[in-house]
Amino acid sequence: MLASIFHSLFPKPLSPEEMTEIKEFVDNAITSNHIVVFSKSYCPYCLKAKTLLKNEYGDVPAFVVELDTRKDGSAIQNYLEEMTGQRTVPSIFIHEKHIGGSDDLAALQTSGKLRDLINEAPDS
């Protein structure tokens, strides 16, 4: 218990190889899936975003990465922050475009733009 608190406060620095693996995993997730949600399993904003996507766009599979269930979760979160400027979860990508978090997703849905964004062909 104390050890796990210590390691979460002072994580072991990653080797360059581990960092490369993390970047490849994130970049590949974003380029290979129409919708990607970097999430935490206990996060209410994440649940709201995942529920909206499931209820409204269940036919478009979303790739969900629960950062709190992975050893490399905080390294992924650091990389996402470096890439997008956003540290909070959910961090959502649609057709490789970073659209933000749960509030941004909900605003896009309310304005009617989310459907267009999800339906739009990736290379159009």
Ligand SMILES: N[C@@H](CCC(=O)N[C@@H](CS)C(=O)NCC(=O)O)C(=O)O
């Ligand atoms: N307004 C943001 C709020 C997101 C938010 O506050 N998420 C919390 C988790 S519930 C967070 O990322 N906290 C920092 C962390 O977990 O590292 C949204 O709509 O996505």
